[in-house]
Amino acid sequence: MATVAVLDDYQGVAKDMADWGVLPAEVKVRVFRDHVAQGEAPVERLKGFDILVGMRERTPFPRSLLERLPKLKLLVTTGMSNASFDMDAATDMGIVVAGTAGSGVSTGELTWGLIIALTRHIPQEDQATRAGNWQTTVGTELSGKTLGVVGLGRIGGQVAAYGRAFGMHVIAWSQNLTQERAAECGARLVTQDELFTQADVTTIHLRLSDRTCGLVTSRELALMKPTAYLVNTSRGPIVDEAALMDVPQRKAIAGAALDVFDQEPLPVDHPLRRMGNTVITPHLGYVTMEGYRTMYSQAIEDIQAFLNGRPIRVINPEVLKRPNLRRPRRR
Numbered sequence: 001m002a003t004v005a006v007l008d009d010y011q012g013v014a015k016d017m018a019d020w021g022v023l024p025a026e027v028k029v030r031v032f033r034d035h036v037a038q039g040e041a042p043v044e045r046l047k048g049f050d051i052l053v054g055m056r057e058r059t060p061f062p063r064s065l066l067e068r069l070p071k072l073k074l075l076v077t078t079g080m081s082n083a084s085f086d087m088d089a090a091t092d093m094g095i096v097v098a099g100t101a102g103s104g105v106s107t108g109e110l111t112w113g114l115i116i117a118l119t120r121h122i123p124q125e126d127q128a129t130r131a132g133n134w135q136t137t138v139g140t141e142l143s144g145k146t147l148g149v150v151g152l153g154r155i156g157g158q159v160a161a162y163g164r165a166f167g168m169h170v171i172a173w174s175q176n177l178t179q180e181r182a183a184e185c186g187a188r189l190v191t192q193d194e195l196f197t198q199a200d201v202t203t204i205h206l207r208l209s210d211r212t213c214g215l216v217t218s219r220e221l222a223l224m225k226p227t228a229y230l231v232n233t234s235r236g237p238i239v240d241e242a243a244l245m246d247v248p249q250r251k252a253i254a255g256a257a258l259d260v261f262d263q264e265p266l267p268v269d270h271p272l273r274r275m276g277n278t279v280i281t282p283h284l285g286y287v288t289m290e291g292y293r294t295m296y297s298q299a300i301e302d303i304q305a306f307l308n309g310r311p312i313r314v315i316n317p318e319v320l321k322r323p324n325l326r327r328p329r330r331r
Contacts, residue, residue, distance in 0.1 A: 002307060002328065003071075005049040006031040006299075008058035017289075018296035023303060035059070035265060043068045050074070050328070051306070053299045056286060057082060058264070063089035073326035074306045078102065078295035079286070080315060083208045083235070087316045094324035096306060097315045100298035103291035108158035110285050111203055111233045114257035115142070117279045118229050119201070140200075140227075140254075143167035148199025150216075151234070152177055152185055156205035160185045171195055174206060196223040201231065208235035218243035224253045233285045236261040245271055253277075259285050 004023075006014050009031050020029055030049075036042050037059050046052060051074040054061065061075060063086045072095055077085055080099040090097050117123055120139035128136045147163035149156045149172040160170045164186050172187040173195040182189040196202060202224065206212045216230075216239040224230070230253060232239050241262045247253050255277035264283055266272065272280055286295075298313070305312040307328045311320065319325060 001026045001028060002050045002303075003027075003048060004029045004051040004053065004303060005046060006053045008035050008055045009033045010035070010058075013292065014296055017292045018300055020300060022300060024307070027303070027307070047071065051303055052076065053296075053303075054078070054082070054085070055295075056283075057084040060084035061090070062086050066090060066093055066095065073328060074098065074303065074311075076100070076299045076302050077315070078299060080313070081207070082315075091316045091319045091322065094319060094322050094326045096311050096319055096325070098302040098306065098311060098313045099315050100295045100302065100313065102286055102295055103288055104154070105158065106288045106291050107233050107285035108155050108162065110259060110281070111155075111159050111205075111231060112162045114231050114233065114259065114279055114281065115201055115203070115229070118231065118255050118257040123279055142201070145169070145200035146171060146198055148172070148190075148195040148202040149185075149187060150174060150195065150202065150204045151206035152181055152187060153205060155233075156203075157185045159203055159205060160187050168201075171198060175211065192220070193223060196220045197225075199228060200225065201229045203231040204234045204238055206234050206238055208237060213237045214240055216240060216244075218246070221247045221253065226252060226254065228253050230256040231258075232256075233259040236264070245275065249275065249277075251277065255279070257281075259283055 004027060006029065010033065012033050014031050035058060036045055042065060047069055048071060050071050052072060053076045055078050066086060066089050075090060075095055075097045078100050079102050085097060087097060119142060121137040124137055143166060145168055147168040147170050149160050149170060151174045152160065152172045163170045170187040171190045172182050173190055173192050177189060179189050218240065221243055244256060257279040259281045260283055272278065302313055314320065
């Protein structure tokens with residue numbers, strides 16, 4: 001019998017988003033809604049399971065945790081990459097890591113929602129109206145303004161297209177961005193300093209890596225106009241969080257919209273929860289009905305294929321050649 005744990009089902013919807021009944025009857029699935037990631041708690045909870053399904057980076061799997069899960073054979077991440085999973089450690093221990101597809105549009109759409117919410121003060125006006133007030137702020141139009149896109153990959157390209165639809169001038173920069181790619185997305189390639197100096201809205205769309213961690217520091221933030229806005233829907237550590245918290249407080253920029261943070265879930269006493277000039281959301285970039293249905297359905301396919309001895313969507317394929325591969329028990 002295989003045992004499966006589905007982790008961090010915050011909304012309690014995992015069982016409704018896909019047909020778990022297609023798994024063999026002897027496969028036992030348990031869903032956890034609460035988040036456990038510190039100290040001994042994740043070890044105690046997970047050490048008895050053969051298969052774990054993680055939702056994005058909600059629960060990290062470093063080497064120190066994987067070493068204490070001797071039964072673990074298959075680790076599924078929703079998405080085809082996961083910066084919080086130690087792939088080298090999983091490979092060393094013979095653990096297969098499999099992924100899934102996701103929504104191709106959800107993060108780009110959320111980014112634009114945050115831009116509108118930030119520049120038109122929608123959260124503040126919602127709260128003010130409910131409190132009995134009327135028209136307490138003055139918003140900013142986007143047409144004719146400059147959108148700075150840091151990272152012009154799939155999501156950045158979508159956001160650039162939305163910017164053009166709103167009548168914005170689009171500029172872009174990343175370490176490897178080419179003139180050809182910028183032109184393809186209707187953007188003008190600029191230097192990093194030019195982007196932060198010229199943009200009225202700067203939005204970040206990079207993968208977290210050693211090269212991008214801490215990319216946006218107090219130096220880059222100081223280049224921004226006092227009327228400019230910063231949006232981050234990629235990964236929290238790309239922006240120096242301490243430096244960012246200082247800037248909106250001093251009103252050195254007009255505000256920031258954040259869907260991602262250094263620590264998630266965001267601690268209840270975190271200063272960002274009390275800060276003005278900001279819109280904060282709980283990492284909603286991938287959280288849609290369509291995305292969840294795809295991710296959970298493909299996680300089930302990953303489990304079925306692994307149990308049948310033919311793993312699919314394997315992120316660490318070199319593990320399949322290792323003599324210590326933790327194989328499923330034959331039914």
